[in-house]
Amino acid sequence: MREPKKHLSFSALSRALSKHFENLPDKRQAAKTDYSLHDIFMSAFAMMYFQDTSLLAFQRRMQDSLQQNNLKSFFAVESIPKDTQLRTVIDQLPTEQLKPLFPKILSALQRGKQLEKYQSLGDHYLVALDGSQYFSSDSIQCPACLTKKSKNGDLRYHHQILQAAIIKPGLKQVIPLSPEGIQNSDGQKNRIVKSMLPKERFK
Numbered sequence: 001m002r003e004p005k006k007h008l009s010f011s012a013l014s015r016a017l018s019k020h021f022e023n024l025p026d027k028r029q030a031a032k033t034d035y036s037l038h039d040i041f042m043s044a045f046a047m048m049y050f051q052d053t054s055l056l057a058f059q060r061r062m063q064d065s066l067q068q069n070n071l072k073s074f075f076a077v078e079s080i081p082k083d084t085q086l087r088t089v090i091d092q093l094p095t096e097q098l099k100p101l102f103p104k105i106l107s108a109l110q111r112g113k114q115l116e117k118y119q120s121l122g123d124h125y126l127v128a129l130d131g132s133q134y135f136s137s138d139s140i141q142c143p144a145c146l147t148k149k150s151k152n153g154d155l156r157y158h159h160q161i162l163q164a165a166i167i168k169p170g171l172k173q174v175i176p177l178s179p180e181g182i183q184n185s186d187g188q189k190n191r192i193v194k195s196m197l198p199k200e201r202f203k
């Protein structure tokens with residue numbers, strides 16, 4: 001296997017995430033915080049990286065001292081957050097704060113000439129789109145909620161997300177672009193394409 005470019009190695013990408021999480025604005029009251037935002041978000045990244053099926057599975061993994069050491073050394077996590085804290089804190093951070101990571105990583109792939117192999121039909125990119133619902137309630141709502149009337153006339157509130165990914169037949173890896181919330185205010189402008197792509201155009 002060819003050596004991947006240095007800035008695309010796991011440790012370089014992990015460091016980029018770590019740096020971004022260190023600078024997240026923390027609006028929590030200092031006295032009530034047991035874990036830094038950095039440790040919480042890096043733990044969530046580790047959970048995705050290990051492909052644990054749930055937070056509980058991740059917490060079980062972390063009961064093992066070797067795995068704990070891995071989290072500390074490879075993900076720069078100082079203290080490992082508890083299940084409930086992880087969930088609550090992540091839920092409260094606006095997803096907008098995480099979006100800059102997507103174009104950053106896409107640009108790194110572009111610089112490392114990794115995007116070229118994803119070109120199809122000449123110099124085009126194939127982008128697959130999928131929508132998914134991640135929240136539904138008949139009591140909790142916000143101004144951006146999508147609404148649906150049930151048979152008995154009650155309103156139900158939803159949040160949905162549109163996820164795009166660059167794909168290439170024959171390549172197992174896909175490159176996810178920044179997800180976009182499907183909200184009430186959508187539909188006037190072509191917001192999706194604009195916010196998901198990096199600033200400089202890629203060829």
Ligand SMILES: [Zn+2]
Pocket residue numbers: 141142143144145146157158159
């Ligand atoms: Zn809402």
